Amino acid sequence: MSASTEAPQTNAATAQPETMTWDSRSRRMVTIYVPLACFLIILLFPFYWMTITAFKPNAELYDYNTHNPFWITSPTLDHIRLLLFGTAYPRWLMTTMIVSVCATFLSLLSSTLAAYAIQRLRFKGSQYVGLGIYLAYLVPPSILFIPLATMVFQLGLFDTPLALILVYPTFLIPFCTWLLIGYFKSIPFELEECALIDGATRLQILRQITLPLAVPGLISAGIFSFTLSWNEFIYALAFIQSSENKTVPVAILTELVTGDVYQWGALMAGSLLGSLPVAIFYSFFVDYYVSSLTGAVKE
Amino acid sequence: MSAAAEQAWVRQAKAQSALSKLFDWKPFLVVMCMLPAVGLLMVFLTYPLGLGIWLAFTDTTIGRSGRWVGLENFEYMLEDPIWWNAVFFSVFYTGIATIGKFGLGLWLALLLNNHLPFKSMLRAIILLPWIVPTVLTAIAFWWIYNPQFSIISWIFIELGLRETNIDFINTAWPARWSLIGANIWRGIPFVAISLLAGLQTISPSLYEAALLDGSTGWQRFRYITFPMLLPILAIVMTFSIIFTFTDFQLVYAITRGGPVNSTHLLATLAFQRGIPGGQLGEGAAIAVSMIPFLVFATLFSYFALARRKWQQGESND
Numbered sequence: 001m002s003a004s005t006e007a008p009q010t011n012a013a014t015a016q017p018e019t020m021t022w023d024s025r026s027r028r029m030v031t032i033y034v035p036l037a038c039f040l041i042i043l044l045f046p047f048y049w050m051t052i053t054a055f056k057p058n059a060e061l062y063d064y065n066t067h068n069p070f071w072i073t074s075p076t077l078d079h080i081r082l083l084l085f086g087t088a089y090p091r092w093l094m095t096t097m098i099v100s101v102c103a104t105f106l107s108l109l110s111s112t113l114a115a116y117a118i119q120r121l122r123f124k125g126s127q128y129v130g131l132g133i134y135l136a137y138l139v140p141p142s143i144l145f146i147p148l149a150t151m152v153f154q155l156g157l158f159d160t161p162l163a164l165i166l167v168y169p170t171f172l173i174p175f176c177t178w179l180l181i182g183y184f185k186s187i188p189f190e191l192e193e194c195a196l197i198d199g200a201t202r203l204q205i206l207r208q209i210t211l212p213l214a215v216p217g218l219i220s221a222g223i224f225s226f227t228l229s230w231n232e233f234i235y236a237l238a239f240i241q242s243s244e245n246k247t248v249p250v251a252i253l254t255e256l257v258t259g260d261v262y263q264w265g266a267l268m269a270g271s272l273l274g275s276l277p278v279a280i281f282y283s284f285f286v287d288y289y290v291s292s293l294t295g296a297v298k299e
Numbered sequence: 300m301s302a303a304a305e306q307a308w309v310r311q312a313k314a315q316s317a318l319s320k321l322f323d324w325k326p327f328l329v330v331m332c333m334l335p336a337v338g339l340l341m342v343f344l345t346y347p348l349g350l351g352i353w354l355a356f357t358d359t360t361i362g363r364s365g366r367w368v369g370l371e372n373f374e375y376m377l378e379d380p381i382w383w384n385a386v387f388f389s390v391f392y393t394g395i396a397t398i399g400k401f402g403l404g405l406w407l408a409l410l411l412n413n414h415l416p417f418k419s420m421l422r423a424i425i426l427l428p429w430i431v432p433t434v435l436t437a438i439a440f441w442w443i444y445n446p447q448f449s450i451i452s453w454i455f456i457e458l459g460l461r462e463t464n465i466d467f468i469n470t471a472w473p474a475r476w477s478l479i480g481a482n483i484w485r486g487i488p489f490v491a492i493s494l495l496a497g498l499q500t501i502s503p504s505l506y507e508a509a510l511l512d513g514s515t516g517w518q519r520f521r522y523i524t525f526p527m528l529l530p531i532l533a534i535v536m537t538f539s540i541i542f543t544f545t546d547f548q549l550v551y552a553i554t555r556g557g558p559v560n561s562t563h564l565l566a567t568l569a570f571q572r573g574i575p576g577g578q579l580g581e582g583a584a585i586a587v588s589m590i591p592f593l594v595f596a597t598l599f600s601y602f603a604l605a606r607r608k609w610q611q612g613e614s615n616d
Binding site for chain 2 (some may be wrong): 032035036039040043044045046047049050053061062064069082106107109110111113114116117120122123129133135136138139140141142143145146147148150151153164167170172176177201202203227230231234237240246248250252253264267268270271272274275278279282283286287289290299
């Protein structure tokens with residue numbers, strides 16, 4: 001209803017008195033549906049364009065005069081075939097998957113324990129530790145990658161996926177911890193008190209009471225971490241050199257762009273295939289994404 | 300016989316309780332729980348942060364450990380027009396993109412806050428640009444901004460609005476605006492969905508009361524929606540400013556800092572000098588020069604948060 005503030009008032013002024021209420025149909029059309037449709041078109045257009053380009057034969061790709069660029073007359077799988085069989089794409093996909101899963105698991109494990117300690121054990125100074133972890137989230141990878149690159153080199157991890165698995169938790173743990181603190185807070189403390197009185201140990205409580213109740217939070221944190229690791233770019237670009245160890249985002253940008261002639265079809269096919277796993281994953285867990293995004297912001 | 304068995308049973312129970320007692324002893328448990336997270340963050344975040352500041356004062360290159368050179372890197376940096384250009388573009392990029400993202404994001408959030416059919420599906424679709432890897436969408440934008448085959452140019456020419464193709468990324472100012480456009484496109488969903496969450500916490504009774512008092516739509520926005528949204532707006536904006544200022548992926552994927560270094564952000568300049576250029580010390584100095592801006596943004600966030608009840612220890616929001 002407050003959207004009406006942005007809208008032109010002309011429609012209401014010329015309307016009949018009985019339709020001048022703020023929710024009249026035509027006014028709603030102009031103030032809500034039209035702008036919303038514009039937003040949707042603009043937000044989705046790059047994906048549409050990516051998809052269309054990935055299936056276009058080269059003849060149509062570079063000739064807008066004889067073919068309408070918004071449609072494909074003879075779709076082809078050439079670009080995808082080139083990508084899957086002409087490049088190390090499956091290998092990149094595998095590396096990315098392994099790195100994302102391991103980094104997610106590692107950060108989920110450490111942040112669950114940390115969030116439990118901060119929120120439930122309430123030790124002295126726990127709020128400062130919580131604040132410290134929050135501040136860690138504000139340190140962007142852009143200022144860490146140079147020193148991390150020297151560290152990774154000295155540790156002998158340069159050009160190995162293990163370097164990425166160890167480094168990704170630095171931006172995943174703060175996020176997950178913060179999210180899980182919020183989740184643990186929503187679980188009634190009385191449940192744990194009962195268990196304590198019944199003689200359960202703290203670890204038993206964590207495993208048998210708190211964690212089962214925090215499963216939605218764990219799923220949110222997990223899928224979010226997975227997505228963030230999948231999308232990570234700068235560390236993967238700085239730490240990985242050999243073609244076969246690259247992650248999908250880095251490999252598409254550095255391996256498929258060769259010389260001056262860009263294989264736009266293959267590039268778009270690569271982008272599409274690289275986005276697809278996250279997009280499919282996303283479509284299954286939309287609600288968790290939204291709740292984790294908004295939850296992390298609200299906490 | 301039965302006494303001995305009983306004794307054994309008692310002993311076993313005691314042995315078990317010693318270990319579980321250790322795990323039930325709070326200080327030990329706290330240390331065990333905090334160790335993985337704090338350890339990882341210390342080793343791979345706090346230490347590199349310090350190391351980065353130290354590297355900025357040395358002439359380290361790839362493969363050779365450097366020696367202390369004092370402020371030399373910073374002196375060189377301050378005389379470097381490319382660095383000044385990167386500072387200018389970082390601030391400009393952050394400023395314009397933040398205004399764009401928040402203006403449009405707030406508008407989209409207000410639109411979504413209405414009663415709409417398929418609302419949750421809409422929300423899911425809108426978040427898509429934010430979920431997909433930035434680099435991959437940046438490549439899509441690179442293709443959309445292609446000098447010869449840009450679809451936007453084609454539309455403009457077909458509509459008769461222009462005669463020639465639009466030059467998106469081959470000269471300095473159009474390239475800057477194109478990058479800002481791509482950044483706004485990617486930022487809108489995050490802002491919109493976060494602010495939508497904030498909007499949904501505002502009680503409808505406030506609007507009802509204001510309606511009864513004869514308020515206009517603008518007044519309801521100005522005196523109810525905006526103040527109620529301010530805390531969440533401050534946090535989302537801090538995050539957005541920090542991550543826009545230190546952005547790397549979009550610029551690296553679309554222009555790589557070109558044409559003629561005009562679109563370098565501090566992060567891409569640091570990367571170019573540090574990793575392919577091999578001048579780790581100089582790259583670190585450029586990266587460190589981002590810290591004052593980030594500290595400013597963080598303080599902003601801290602005080603915005605502190606104005607509300609701090610999360611820890613306070614049960615009510």
